[in-house]
Amino acid sequence: MTKVQASEDKDYVQSLVRGLEVIRTFSRYKPRMTLTEVAEQTGMTRATARRFLLTLVREEYAETDGKYFALRPKVLDLGFAYLSSLPIWEVAQPIMRDVVNALHESCSLAVLDGLDIVYVARVPTERVMTIGLSIGSRLPAYCSSMGRTLLAGLPPAELAAYYDRVKIERRTERTVANMVALKDAIETSRRQGWTLVDQELEMGLRSIAAPVKNRRSEVLAALNVSTHEGRTSIETIKTRFLPVLLDAAQRISAALPQ
């Protein structure tokens, strides 16, 4: 649907969509912006951007010193509404902690959103001394272990729609090179019930993922453990990590509220 069609539809609240765009415009690289900058970033007129910014300020989602605008912590309530609406969250965290205790590697949980995976939980290992932003982070699905696990769990029509839209970009020399290789890899994931991705996202990074399913065997999320190639061989991942991961994914699946 194009913007023009959308704005003609009486059920479409354009002000909401544009206001959300204003929120999303703020980032690590642009934490504070003037009215002019927000207008430029969003393609709005200054007058329109001003109305949205002042509304966000009045509702305490943003603040201003008269010149610069910045977001306020109330914005977290919006993402918090999503996270706290996931029944998987509370169930998964203690089980993920068990995985980290057993393997001394970070354990993450992600869901699929369009072409990306989005992290919804992460338990870091103490080994990792720097952590980037985790919850809410996005990665392309095709070259991550959780992504392939989630794609393998899609109904055929949705997977076909994904294949139509995805564009493969080789992130490392090991990234799947084309659609044939990707389809093969996803077929393998489905058949095996787990996915090992070796340095396709980033050189040095290895990870293994398994699906979390509901009682109807629909894949709700993917659980993974990631490690470094210099620390853990493929063999160790398969013999030591995989059983722990499969057990944890199954425990989370079984513990989900019905």
Place this chain on the structure above:
Amino acid sequence: MTKVQASEDKDYVQSLVRGLEVIRTFSRYKPRMTLTEVAEQTGMTRATARRFLLTLVREEYAETDGKYFALRPKVLDLGFAYLSSLPIWEVAQPIMRDVVNALHESCSLAVLDGLDIVYVARVPTERVMTIGLSIGSRLPAYCSSMGRTLLAGLPPAELAAYYDRVKIERRTERTVANMVALKDAIETSRRQGWTLVDQELEMGLRSIAAPVKNRRSEVLAALNVSTHEGRTSIETIKTRFLPVLLDAAQRISAALPQ
């Protein structure tokens, strides 16, 4: 400002505010709602709630099976915009991990938002086997160590405004009983440069906090370590935890981008 005044103001985009209310209506207790339920929860007409919900669905912030509506992970992008706009985030995490490694207790970072503190980062210790939702969680400022630290850092006019609005509720038998006691406690925090709160939020819970400041000595955030009364005496908190905490808060302050 009342709703009526607000809606009459031409700079106020009511559709944005109501749309954000719709997002916030979803929660752990109401992860999936019908149109009727959303209308009831938000006090909107069904027709209005429907327009907002369909807009959120079309923009992929929500999904529906025709009857129930639920949020989608794209909502996390909104909170992510805020978190990633905080320069403190990346600087603080590795230092917080050092604190956890040294003390084997969880370390958190929070900012003030109105009457509440809001968690913006948390590094759990392995000891804690169940973790609730952390980032985005809110607690009343008056009875938490990070809250009192942040209040002690407010300019006098803002602190006076806080005192006008706050309502003290005794969460435990140890919670400050009245405004005189609260003002005393905050004065002590300011004088000491740290805050110890002993079971005022919840029986058994002890925590100690210190301010993170920018170069102009403005308090940007509070850093804390929390423990259990059965595990750690007040004496141990003061002699062993406090130096580690103060050192970490100072390192974060010093490392902040200018």
